[in-house]
Amino acid sequence: MKSNYKRLGDYIRQVDVRNKDLAVEKLLGLSIAKQFIPSIANTIGTDMRNYKVVEPRQFGYVPVTSRNGDKITIALYDETEPCIISQAYTVFEVIDETKLLPEYLMMWFRRPEFDRYARFKSHGSAREVFEWDEMCDVMLPVPPIEEQRKIVSEYQAIEQRIENNRRLIATLEATAQTIYRKMFVEDIDPENLPEGWRMGTLGEIAIFKNGKAVQPIDGEFPVYGGNGIVGFHNSHNATNVIVIGRVGANCGNIQLEQGKCWINDNAMMAVSKDEALYCLYWLLNTLSLNSKSEGASQPLLTQTILTQIDCIIPDYNTMQHFDKIARTNEIEIIQKRKETKIITELQSLLLARMGQ
Secondary structure: OOOOEEEHHHOEEEEOOEOOOOOOOOEEEEOOOOOEEEOOOOOOOOOHHHOEEEOOOOEEEOOEOOOOOOOOOEEEOOOOOOEEEOOOOEEEEEOOOOOOOHHHHHHHHOOHHHHHHHHHHOEOOOOOEOOHHHHHOOEEEOOOHHHHHHHHHHHHHHHHHHHHHHHHHHHHHHHHHHHHHHHHOOOOOOOOOOOOOEEEEHHHOEEEEEOOOOOOOOOOEEEEEOOEEEEEEOOOOEEEEEEEEOEOOOOOOEEEEEEEEEEOOOEEEEEEOOOOHHHHHHHHHOOOHHHHOEOOOOOEOOHHHHHOOEEEEOOHHHHHHHHHHHHHHHHHHHHHHHHHHHHHHHHHHHHHHOOO
């Protein structure tokens, strides 16, 4: 064991404060993404006085690990007002923040190595748990507090860049949707269409084609299934297309792929006959394709179903005008996604260096 590694139990302690006076109403849960999230539990008729209070800068974790895949559910509470969580969770805090920063400790908990360690140390028959004693026996490097602050600051700067990109991407996508609705939905009367517009079917403006089965392997091209990317391959069967989930409860989900990709047999691809890919993409997003699927136990979308869906068909010039705007928008989105991928890799490297 490296000389600067310390036993975590010497730096943390359990906290068990109950909501006896019902002073705290904010009920949260924990996710495997290691975040506090709004609770989805049905609390009607539940006595909330036994729920545990979590103060800012305290941790909560779920000892049961057998239902979480490869992750342990643990998070640092970083809001300003207290919340309550289930009495089944464990709450703890750092004893002395001049020796160990909670943010530094949370970085350690985010490492894949910690998740693997927690799963390895979990035990039980009906369900496996990572008990408090096991948590206390965790060994981790505890550098001087100034070094911890520097590491945390670097990590948080990367986190902020990722969050800024996420918000910008969401804004750009919302902008494209708003422009589309302004041009093609709002104030458009199907009984009194603009000149050059007409009623028609999707089959008149789009070509649909089913994907083909492939076994994902290590490769550079994403493989799309019925609900998004399922792996990668070194071959492709489509470029610059709209991917539509074809089979399953989430069939009809729509994704835009501007690069080379492989679309498997759980999905289909769509291209615009008028070279107006973005216009077609946003049109498909307004049609609630999932509701048009057939089959109860295994919902299915077919080319026939899609080609026969009624829709408004704008004139060619209007579609091209929107596509030009949306294309510029999408270029910036792609750039921000590439940047996010790079800085996310930097974030992972920073976490990995903590154990060196």
